[in-house]
Amino acid sequence: MNDSILRIKDVHDKLFSYYGPQDWWPGDSDFEIMLGAILTQNTSWENVEKAINNLKPYLDPHTISLMDDVILAELIRPSGFFNVKTKRIKNFLSWYEEKDFSIESLKSMETHSLRQELLSINGIGRETADSIILYVVEKPIFVIDAYTKRLFSRLGFDLPSDYDSIQSLFHNSLDFDTYIFNEYHALIVKHCKIYCKSKPKCTNCLLKDFCNFYTELILNINSDYEEENQS
DNA sequence: CGCCAGGGCCATA
DNA sequence: TATGGCCATGGC
Numbered sequence: 001m002n003d004s005i006l007r008i009k010d011v012h013d014k015l016f017s018y019y020g021p022q023d024w025w026p027g028d029s030d031f032e033i034m035l036g037a038i039l040t041q042n043t044s045w046e047n048v049e050k051a052i053n054n055l056k057p058y059l060d061p062h063t064i065s066l067m068d069d070v071i072l073a074e075l076i077r078p079s080g081f082f083n084v085k086t087k088r089i090k091n092f093l094s095w096y097e098e099k100d101f102s103i104e105s106l107k108s109m110e111t112h113s114l115r116q117e118l119l120s121i122n123g124i125g126r127e128t129a130d131s132i133i134l135y136v137v138e139k140p141i142f143v144i145d146a147y148t149k150r151l152f153s154r155l156g157f158d159l160p161s162d163y164d165s166i167q168s169l170f171h172n173s174l175d176f177d178t179y180i181f182n183e184y185h186a187l188i189v190k191h192c193k194i195y196c197k198s199k200p201k202c203t204n205c206l207l208k209d210f211c212n213f214y215t216e217l218i219l220n221i222n223s224d225y226e227e228e229n230q231s
Numbered sequence: 232c233g234c235c236a237g238g239g240c241c242a243t244a
Numbered sequence: 245t246a247t248g249g250c251c252a253t254g255g256c
Binding site: 038042048081088122123126127128143147189192198 | 234235236237238239240
């Protein structure tokens, strides 16, 4: 697709005018957002919310970092993968403690080195690191998730296989702006939860008229129809 | 019942 | 570099 640079922005504009501003990430505090970013790894947000609710009385970094692993695992059980996530949260917190549990110290870092440090933590991958950088540290970086890959693949983009290359596509197609990146990612999540699900609901999708997936779907339905009428 | 969810690590080739 | 197994709950 040779005009993908323009179309990434077009998709944003259509989603934004359709859904309006999302004012996201679902979380009541910076620390809650950090935990949510880890807890939501390959997990539905509904299950993450149950875990967050269990954590509500303990939602500060110092308390959680001192909490026994078995206790923490039990509290976050509803989010799934609770043993690995317990380790990941603890790994993250031992790094965060070196930063004095201070958001400001994260904000004072240069984005690239902050990202490198986050990625060096066992259990923090690209999406989790970028979610923290965008939604907590509030630096411009585009979050690529399963929704993003699915939506744009279906639309007809021939996406690169690796995360950073996909991210570059978005960085090169949009104003390099925290608010835009924040809203756009939230809009993609919103749209994919309603329409571009694993089993898509294309009928009322605002993007169907220029969606490759929908176009092929219709072609297949028509060819099936013709096959049925041949006999 | 089976499928899926806002990943990431590790072993293997 | 890239593919597969693994981690696990809860909603539909």
